Amino acid sequence: MTPAVHIDDSPGRARRALLATIVLVTALIAGLVTVDTIRAGRSEHALSQALTAAPRVMFEPEVTLGGFPYWTHARDGRFPGLTVTARGVRADGPPDLRGVPQTCGTTACRAELGVRASSVEAGAANRWHGTSPITLRGVDAYAKLDSVNLGRMLDITDLSVNTPAPADRAGGGGPGDGLLERTSGVLLTGTVSLPPTRPSPRTDGTHPPSARDFAGDKARVSVVVDLSVVDGQLQITATDFYRGPEEHARGEVAAQYRQAVLQRFSGRVPYPRLPWGVVPTVANSAGSDVLISGKTAVLTATPDRF
Template sequence: MPGMRKILVVVVTVAVLAAAAVLLVDVGAAIRSEHRLARALAESPRVPFDPEVTLAGFPFLTQAANGEYSGATIAARGVELPGCEPARGVCRGELGAALGRFRGAERGNFTGSDVLHTSSISAYTRLDAVTLARYLRITDLTVSTPAPDGRAGGGGPQDGVVSRSEGVVFTGTVALPPSDGLDADDPPSASSFTGPKVRVSVAVDLSVTGGSLEIRATDFYTGPERHVDADIPEDMRAAVLDRFSMVLPRLPMAWGLEAQRAESFGGDVQLVGETGAADLRPDRF
């Protein structure tokens, strides 16, 4: 019996090691293919760095053998966006996409000129608060997503909500009376502005107008989430709200998708577009 137990231990050990080796080979192949797809996407002239790529599905080698993949997620950061005044700094955003099942190069040997035949694509263009501040010319702008009514928290995953299109809270400092922020005497830092100013929190609605992001401040925010209370002269209230409202230039999206909706995403704002089956070239991301 002791000998039988030893044999059993050896057999189990060999089986575990063999399974681990297969897993490592599969993971290694997936990582290699993700890198190749990232390099192919970086051939797009507007992608400054290799994007983050994750290929879905397991085992990967089974998919790669015939070029039938379960899906992919892509995040390209640092993409330059149009419409920022040079004095405010370059505006950059994150372009991302999620592909449904798609056909591509076998063995994960992706190149920029390949054609990926995907069943669906969901794309987003995400702007952080720094970029939004440059567009709005409100240098200390912050963005937050309030939790649902009757619930504490900041609208994060713990609240079951990470985004919304109405009632997003923008907080920032504007001059009194409000100006457009383009005056040469208006310094690049709200903290160094010596004239009359006020820091306020406003509720904004996000939408898409002609494919562009529209930000519309609807009222001053006084809800339970973190915010700034300030007394605004009655004759300046509308003008202060207008400083938090604008239609941005039309922003690029992955593979030229059309923006269909706008929403907050934690402390960011994003445009989202979706479509069905499509043929995509990585170098045209």
């Protein structure tokens, strides 16, 4: 009779035990990460809601807190990074002849406000409450107008903004050319009446449509402008008509109107105050947007003063 053969399956059991341990540890880590992510999301939402206590913030901003895992930074009250983006912030339109801010045509002008900070400190007590102070370091703040709202400010409602390509590289001007922003040589295109005049305010305090809907003589032109900050506002200074290589408008403008047309694209634009009172120092284009921005090393503020 053949004796029974016993096969030692210890290696198999060890592998199964190791696999089970790996699965258990992975599940535990995934669970901890999920819980940590949920806590971080709730904290970001709480700060977003606190920011809506600021009178000019109409919609909940997008908020991102840096730092992983969240609980260790929440325990210490220090987070390595904060980004806030508030869209739809109301901005006053251009002043009328009496200097009174108006609405932008029949629609309110809207701007985007944002802050990027390298770190933020917030105590555990009443953290992210509207009136609870937070300390930010390495702060970069901005206010941005897109081409639509900038056009409303200038009463050129078909305005477009572009960054021309280098003189030796036609067809570019975007990230591929390393031109993400510019302070001079920015291209603006829009329609103005001839002779160029800024529309007078209506009796209801609003401005009529720009020359795009004007029945008389008009021209769609492209001009080159420089951007700067003067007294906390954007100063646009048109320097010349644009001649290429970017796609541009070539409207015919008689010699006696050329300087006046450039003046129509020039002016002081009333930007909203930067978040937490940061002083603007720089103006530049970014894609089809124009923004003013400023930096400060450290500031202490409350969300309701955003």
